[in-house]
Amino acid sequence: MELLERFTRGDLEAFEILFRQFQNEVYGWIVRIVRDPGVAEDLTVETFWRIYRTHARFDPARRFGAWARRVATNVALDHLRHVRPEIEFVEFPEDLSQGPPPDPAVQQDIRERIERAFSQLPAKLQVAATLALIEEKPYEDIAEALGISVGTVKSRVFRAVRLLRKKLKRLGVEP
């Protein structure tokens, strides 16, 4: 608690301790949303920069991790809104699929069309759908990070699926 109080007073040393403690968690959350390690690193720094600038607004009785995740989600959302036209036709980086690979039964061409359609979703819907459907994060966690209710998350995922279906149909993919 003392650490958080020092942070709210603008103590740089306390901020550094919190940064080192939470940088991995924040990065992990952002990279799941933006799916690019380099961008996720930059956005992690941007997140902590915003956190530091608004230190006086933080209530030390609250969980720092949850607050950091909320700020990180907003930073990632802003990023998706701004880069949208550029990423429309860019594939997600290969090195992200080092773990469980995409199903080889899904043809490369179809995969690219799905990725393209997915990246064209409105940022808010894209974030909800990425976290819920691809990363399979609990709705409660997503709701907390976005600062909305679980019902709203479900509604965004539902709208994302419907919109994705329309976009895929236009691209000649029908599940």
Add this chain to the structure above:
Amino acid sequence: MNERNDEQLRELLRRAMAPVAETDLKRDLWPAMQRKLDEPVIRVPWFDWALVALVAIWCLLFPDAVPGLLYHL
């Protein structure tokens, strides 16, 4: 029918786009954070904000003058 179609689409999505496997940082970001903290913050003087507000009010009060203003920009 729609619900079944939605579930099929969700399944296709899961199969086409794998979850991010590497979610751990590969390097400490504190040095980058320090550089960011050391960057000078660009502050817009209050006089500039006042000027912007005056121009906005002027445009609202005299909309006919907007094309003239744009011409001179």
